[in-house]
Amino acid sequence: MCLNLEPCPDCPWALYCSDECRKGAWSGYHQLECRMRRKYDLLKAPCDPDSSGSWTRIMIKALSTLTPAACLENSPRVAEILSLLPDVYDDEKLERIRKLAKTICAACCEELSAEQREQLAKVCERILLVFQRNSYTIDESHFVPSIDAFRSREVIGRAMYPTVALMNHSCDANTTRVYHLGTQVVRAIRPIKKGEQIFSSYGPEYGGMPKSRRQAILRKKFYFECDCDSCDDDWPLIGSTMGQVPEFLRQPIHIPLLKEVN
DSSP: OOOOOEEEETTTSSSSSSSHHHHHHHHIIIIIHHHHHHHHHSOOOOOOSSTTTHHHHHHHHHHHHHHHHHHTTTOOOHHHHTSSSOOOHHHHHHHHHHHHHHHOOOHOOOSOHHHHHHHHHHHEEEEEEEHHHHHHEEEEEEEEETTTEEEEEEEEEEOOTTTTGGGGEEEEEEEEEEEETEEEEEEEESOOOTOOOOOESSHHHOSSHHHHHHHHHHHHHHHOOOOOOOHHHHHHHHGGGGGGGGHHHHHHHOOOOOOOOO
């Protein structure tokens, strides 16, 4: 983890772990993002419906990363994102999102015609709703030398991976997700037979959460009833079965970290 983040010299909201990282972001997308954000901040725009201001950041990030031209042309990358299921909001909140999208497009894309900005605002609105339902939290584990292990985890961002988002949920998922240099890696945690469905966890897992709570979270956030094996058979929590496990299996096992070989 970098403790001395370098800010963008032209805006206060972008921080980077190194000068190389900052230059890479500038040539990749931040040059456009920075210009858009400055224009938007100069405008007396409506308040972001989200109290943290995240919806504004998501829309401007989408425009700068995907580019307005790609959004208007429905490029393969944009089409892949828009094909995912969007989140669901009431009419009042949807209208506020719509208004915010139109304001951002008007402020950031002055070179486009009014008709193009209207079309672009609809794409931004859809991307936000898709992002809210299909994005993943990215966290970072910290090494604790005193115990020779990784312990604490810190959330460092959110991102959307359209292919991974296609996986269905199971409270007893057969995969886990890790991150490496901005890439999300899906790893099997047990053997998966050919033709067997690959499952991911949307958060709730049977080992540490009762079925009623898992189902409530999934209904509220993802609008479905889970019918995985652990829910159908109402598997017990891991702690409730510890008395049935032999004593030698309950002892903690210390696995030393791999050391770098010169």
